[in-house]
Amino acid sequence: MSLSALAIDSLTAGYGEHRVLDSISMEIGSGEFVVLIGPNGCGKSTLLKTAAALLKPVAGRVSLFGHDVQKLKPSERSAMLGVVPQKVESPMAYTVGQIVMNGRTGSGLPWRALSEKDYVIIERAMIYTDVLHLRDRYFMELSGGEQQRVILAMVLAQEPKMIMLDESISHLDINHRYEVLRILKRINHERGMTVVLVSHDLSLSSEIADRLILMDAGRVVAEGNPRDVLRADILSRVYDCELQVKHDPLTGTVNVTGVLDGFRKTSEHKLTVHVIAGGGTGIELYRRLGLHGYRVTTGVLNRMDSDAEAANALGVEAVLDKPFSAISGTAFQSALELALEADIVVVSAVPFGAGNLINLRIGEQALDAGKDVWIAEGVAERDYTEDRQADALVRQLVAKGARMWPSLHMLIKELKG
């Protein structure tokens, strides 16, 4: 890698108390074409915002072409970096032509008269992105895809050394999507412009990226050439779902798809899963099991618990008990009945304290009755009873044949078996 276009060193950043990036480091070489991927909310846009100095780091450093972004003047920064954001907002009164012109004059920069050369550059950017015919239209009246092309034209007119696009091709039809990619590839090859594209299209990413960077929860979890990053084991863990990854030996591209047919299979079976949860640990289970076609029951939950609200909202049959008190015998019996009627019992990673330890006994009795019982990995470590009774009970259940589930997608995969 030659001079680095973007160097991120132990960067921690977020919004107020909410830390999104967690001591993340990465380097993007000058002239590279990198695609940044990762689940919703993992921090990709936040990373772009810190690179554009729109967000100040809590700790760590971000450099553009060797310069600390926080110390660059706006004009210096815009010569180095152009950002095509995910969402575009503009005052109603701007026409497309005026917006693209901003790329040359620099929004927020001191006004300057445009030269003949500037106009040539503006026109070229508009032709490249197929927006010349929209020049006199009001920006806010355009479709989402047209707006994205206009903003791209504006950033191209800026002629930065690096361009970052935040899901900016997601609204484009297939023709314009490939056109924009061709433009980016061409400028990358011919002018050595560094390109960083954020995308959720994993297959397309494998076609265009020199290098992929996969983020999860504010960190880089894998990077390298697309074949090494787009692996079923890595992606299934990060996206927590079942995925199929196929390699095309002819083109060298990787095709990543989700799995839908499992849904049909399970919805035909209509298996019932009884979930033992609490403290919000059940919500994802109810949601995902329901989406995969299972009928879900749950309990015992206390009435104030967020799981109880979620169960109610999702139509999950639930046994509820009084808040802030130990589970009553009647509630225990009702939940046990549901568990014994179910095909499978799943225990979430609820911390089993003195008040709800008895919930684990439902799992135990279901196991004794020959049910499949699955316990979240780490549930024992979350126990906060002093004598670690939950820990001991989980070990007993595992010795008797209960199985551990490491992640929701692994659980669902196993259940579908």
Ligand SMILES: Nc1ncnc2c1ncn2[C@@H]1O[C@H](COP(=O)(O)OP(=O)(O)OP(=O)(O)O)[C@@H](O)[C@H]1O
């Ligand atoms: N302006 C903001 N104020 C508070 N929280 C924010 C703000 N912008 C983003 N967040 C939060 O920061 C986290 C990371 O958001 P970010 O937009 O960086 O994710 P992302 O990886 O780009 O996601 P996506 O793929 O959905 O676009 C999310 O939890 C989000 O809710």
